[in-house]
Amino acid sequence: MSQHPENEFELSNDEMHLYSRQILLEGWDIEAQEKLKLANVLMIGAGGIGCTSAELLARAGVGKITIIDADTIEISNLQRQIAFTSNDLGHYKAEVLAKHLQKINPHIQVNYQNSRFDESNADELVRHQDVVLDGCDNFSTRYLVNALCKKHQVPLISASAIGFEGQLFMVESDSACYECLFPKEQHANENLRCADSGVLATTPVTIAALQAHHALLFLGLGLTPLRQKLLLWNGLNLSQRILQFEKDENCPICQAT
Numbered sequence: 001m002s003q004h005p006e007n008e009f010e011l012s013n014d015e016m017h018l019y020s021r022q023i024l025l026e027g028w029d030i031e032a033q034e035k036l037k038l039a040n041v042l043m044i045g046a047g048g049i050g051c052t053s054a055e056l057l058a059r060a061g062v063g064k065i066t067i068i069d070a071d072t073i074e075i076s077n078l079q080r081q082i083a084f085t086s087n088d089l090g091h092y093k094a095e096v097l098a099k100h101l102q103k104i105n106p107h108i109q110v111n112y113q114n115s116r117f118d119e120s121n122a123d124e125l126v127r128h129q130d131v132v133l134d135g136c137d138n139f140s141t142r143y144l145v146n147a148l149c150k151k152h153q154v155p156l157i158s159a160s161a162i163g164f165e166g167q168l169f170m171v172e173s174d175s176a177c178y179e180c181l182f183p184k185e186q187h188a189n190e191n192l193r194c195a196d197s198g199v200l201a202t203t204p205v206t207i208a209a210l211q212a213h214h215a216l217l218f219l220g221l222g223l224t225p226l227r228q229k230l231l232l233w234n235g236l237n238l239s240q241r242i243l244q245f246e247k248d249e250n251c252p253i254c255q256a257t
């Protein structure tokens with residue numbers, strides 16, 4: 001942080017106006033807002049989760065957001081991926097979302113990569129982040145994101161939505177991890193992707209809003225309400241459960257860190 005000039009920490013008059021309703025909040029002062037301005041967040045996936053989550057972080061004032069996604073926009077995405085319009089069909093999701101966020105908030109820096117999060121780029125992307133938000137659509141990426149966050153000791157807030165149901169949890173460097181919660185071998189044969197199954201328009205948007213909310217609590221106030229806890233949201237009866245999970249002694253990811 002010492003390489004930043006002093007004035008980079010401070011909010012301009014325009015920023016004070018833009019974020020005034022947050023700064024007015026009891027328990028959320030200028031200091032919390034300045035922490036957001038200094039924060040680096042990586043958003044993995046620019047789909048149903050990423051569109052909503054990244055937009056809320058941009059509006060709230062997270063200073064640097066990086067988005068990675070290899071997919072292009074298809075007509076069936078428009079039902080729930082709220083950053084995209086019919087004019088964007090065929091364009092890269094990460095790029096369109098990044099430009100959308102930059103228009104919403106010119107005071108922040110938005111970077112994007114139109115590529116898949118994989119072994120070739122993962123280290124470079126994850127290190128130096130203050131938090132990683134996972135909103136990807138497949139298990140293999142989720143395991144990789146979890147492993148890299150553990151390796152670089154970067155907190156992870158992971159969200160998923162399918163059908164009428166959503167899940168959200170947080171992993172920190174010394175907490176139980178995604179592989180403790182869902183051991184890899186038990187999911188080796190599962191190939192369930194959002195692309196292959198139904199999802200109501202509102203399900204990913206709801207879970208993504210909770211993910212962004214948790215990220216703001218963490219970045220601004222240092223709160224970790226879902227650390228080592230799994231939130232399960234049921235979109236049919238609107239109930240929500242929070243389950244604590246424990247470290248698995250046999251987890252290869254936790255053993256390695």
Ligand SMILES: [Zn+2]
Nearest residue numbers: 177180251254
């Ligand atoms: Zn683990």
